[in-house]
Amino acid sequence: MKNKDLYNYILGIADNTLILGQRLGELCGHGPSLETDIACTNISLDLLGQTRSYFQYAAKLKGEDATEDTIAFLRTERQYVNVLLVEQPNIDFAHTIGKQFLFDVYHYLLLEKLQHSKDVNLSAIAHKSIKEVSYHQRFSSDWVKRLGDGTDESKTRMQDAINDLWRYTDELFHTTASDEAMIAQGIGVDVKELKTSYYERVSAILDLAKLDIPESKWFQEGGKKGIHTEHMGYILSDMQYMQRTYPNMTW
Amino acid sequence: MSEEKIKSLEKQFEDRILRDEKIEPKDWMPEKYRQTHIRQISQHAHSEIVGMLPEGNWITRAPSLRRKVALLAKVQDEAGHGLYLYSACETLGISREELYEQLHTGKAKYSSIFNYPTITWADMGAIGWLVDGAAIINQVPLCNTSYGPYARAMVRVCKEESFHQRQGYEIMMTLAKGTPEQKDMAQDALNRWWWPSLMMFGPTDAESVHTAQSMKWKLKRKTNDELRQQFIDQTVPQAELIGLTIPDPDLKWNEERQSYDFGEIDWDEFWQVVKGHGPMNKERMNARVSAWENGAWVRDAAIAYAEKQKEYKSKQAI
Numbered sequence: 111m112k113n114k115d116l117y118n119y120i121l122g123i124a125d126n127t128l129i130l131g132q133r134l135g136e137l138c139g140h141g142p143s144l145e146t147d148i149a150c151t152n153i154s155l156d157l158l159g160q161t162r163s164y165f166q167y168a169a170k171l172k173g174e175d176a177t178e179d180t181i182a183f184l185r186t187e188r189q190y191v192n193v194l195l196v197e198q199p200n201i202d203f204a205h206t207i208g209k210q211f212l213f214d215v216y217h218y219l220l221l222e223k224l225q226h227s228k229d230v231n232l233s234a235i236a237h238k239s240i241k242e243v244s245y246h247q248r249f250s251s252d253w254v255k256r257l258g259d260g261t262d263e264s265k266t267r268m269q270d271a272i273n274d275l276w277r278y279t280d281e282l283f284h285t286t287a288s289d290e291a292m293i294a295q296g297i298g299v300d301v302k303e304l305k306t307s308y309y310e311r312v313s314a315i316l317d318l319a320k321l322d323i324p325e326s327k328w329f330q331e332g333g334k335k336g337i338h339t340e341h342m343g344y345i346l347s348d349m350q351y352m353q354r355t356y357p358n359m360t361w
Numbered sequence: 362m363s364e365e366k367i368k369s370l371e372k373q374f375e376d377r378i379l380r381d382e383k384i385e386p387k388d389w390m391p392e393k394y395r396q397t398h399i400r401q402i403s404q405h406a407h408s409e410i411v412g413m414l415p416e417g418n419w420i421t422r423a424p425s426l427r428r429k430v431a432l433l434a435k436v437q438d439e440a441g442h443g444l445y446l447y448s449a450c451e452t453l454g455i456s457r458e459e460l461y462e463q464l465h466t467g468k469a470k471y472s473s474i475f476n477y478p479t480i481t482w483a484d485m486g487a488i489g490w491l492v493d494g495a496a497i498i499n500q501v502p503l504c505n506t507s508y509g510p511y512a513r514a515m516v517r518v519c520k521e522e523s524f525h526q527r528q529g530y531e532i533m534m535t536l537a538k539g540t541p542e543q544k545d546m547a548q549d550a551l552n553r554w555w556w557p558s559l560m561m562f563g564p565t566d567a568e569s570v571h572t573a574q575s576m577k578w579k580l581k582r583k584t585n586d587e588l589r590q591q592f593i594d595q596t597v598p599q600a601e602l603i604g605l606t607i608p609d610p611d612l613k614w615n616e617e618r619q620s621y622d623f624g625e626i627d628w629d630e631f632w633q634v635v636k637g638h639g640p641m642n643k644e645r646m647n648a649r650v651s652a653w654e655n656g657a658w659v660r661d662a663a664i665a666y667a668e669k670q671k672e673y674k675s676k677q678a679i
Contacts, residue, residue, distance in 0.1 A: 138417045138436050139440075140651075142655065151436065
């Protein structure tokens with residue numbers, strides 16, 4: 111493939127939105143209230159809509175018989191390059207919100223820069239998506255504050271979720287060889303440069319939520335290299351079920 | 362209030378309905394009218410919310426990204442319908458918590474169709490095509506019902522339902538012209554959903570207890586049997602068009618009536634499911650109750666936080 115680095119770079123963004131959207135989709139109909147149910151479904155819809163734009167572009171680059179669906183559904187686990195954070199399970203609403211919040215703050219910073227990408231397709235997708243992500247960020251931050259500064263129980267749960275998920279945040283700022291190639295060409299965003307603002311913004315919200323900022327310096331990584339947590343296989347067996355059971359059909 | 366006064370109010374009330382005027386929340390209304398509307402609107406709202414579950418069951422497994430997004434959007438619409446129907450119901454002086462309580466304790470009913478399992482992808486097509494198709498036939502007349510908030514909610518609901526119905530039919534059409542395996546999947550779904558869809562119109566007119574009163578209040582414009590016939594006449598040609606067979610050996614065009622004759626509905630099955638013994642009654646209710654119970658701490662937190670914010674703001678004001 112001619113544009114292998116660009117292709118990989120797109121997957122690095124879109125696998126995150128795909129897997130987070132998939133995870134949120136699990137909750138549809140089971141939320142704590144009708145309003146949160148609608149909001150979470152809405153975020154899932156936005157993320158999957160963005161995923162489609164990225165994958166349609168990636169499919170063009172790949173050529174042959176590639177489509178958004180072959181990319182989304184027909185890779186092996188080791189070929190997915192989403193960060194570990196987004197594949198974490200919805201243990202309770204605090205974990206769902208915690209995961210969303212820790213991703214949204216990053217996602218917004220990323221898109222802010224990606225809007226200025228030299229690649230017009232990526233810049234256009236970023237431009238459209240940032241409006242949606244700005245809402246996601248507000249929604250998840252508001253809930254972090256509500257849960258953090260709500261009742262004793264909600265505070266404990268929210269703090270536990272942040273503590274559990276913190277170890278997956280550092281990976282957001284790692285780069286692969288393809289990322290570096292794209293950064294060098296002015297197409298990709300250098301996520302290493304987002305790290306300081308990210309932790310500042312996250313800490314500011316956690317402060318307002320009266321939650322402690324975790325001090326642990328032990329982080330997990332692997333997703334970007336296709337080495338996932340044990341959850342990933344189960345996500346894929348659900349997600350790929352139809353495509354694997356009934357190959358080469360139109361739906 | 363004297364009996365005479367009530368009689369005169371009732372007379373004025375019935376006259377307004379006859380003149381096709383809308384009844385609004387602050388207007389005087391007979392207690393029975395209020396209760397009947399709470400029962401029907403909440404039953405409708407509950408059906409939307411419980412109805413999210415059988416389709417929600419396929420969101421993570423939808424066969425393409427396009428289908429996944431469309432299914433999510435559809436289930437989200439249903440949540441939205443639930444939301445404005447609960448709001449319409451609340452205008453009759455009952456809270457959402459009370460309504461949920463009635464659902465969770467089994468006091469309030471919801472559409473029995475959602476007590477059947479969704480076991481293949483084709484069920485997403487069959488539900489859209491048949492279940493939403495039947496729902497529209499039941500619901501279109503409600504856009505002109507006498508209670509204002511309900512009628513207005515229904516206008517919006519019906520628009521979205523008709524979109525869902527087309528989307529469901531399109532899923533079935535795609536399967537029907539697909540591989541033999543896909544066509545079998547579509548036919549199997551039609552076989553399983555056909556009869557329960559016919560049951561959605563309720564018992565036969567002879568057995569229906571609420572029909573007469575509901576017709577008077579324009580909560581109903583046609584009887585159960587009339588609506589069922591309309592559904593069958595509309596759906597049979599749609600099935601033929603995509604090469605699927607309605608699973609009823611007695612189905613036959615009646616030239617004289619210009620309508621289809623159809624076989625006997627299994628009313629024992631209907632009552633079994635209504636009484637709570639359908640294949641999924643227990644699971645659907647468990648899912649609703651546990652969503653509500655597991656969400657209690659979240660709702661409590663939201664209230665506590667809002668109170669703290671109010672307190673904080675009033676302190677700032679001083």
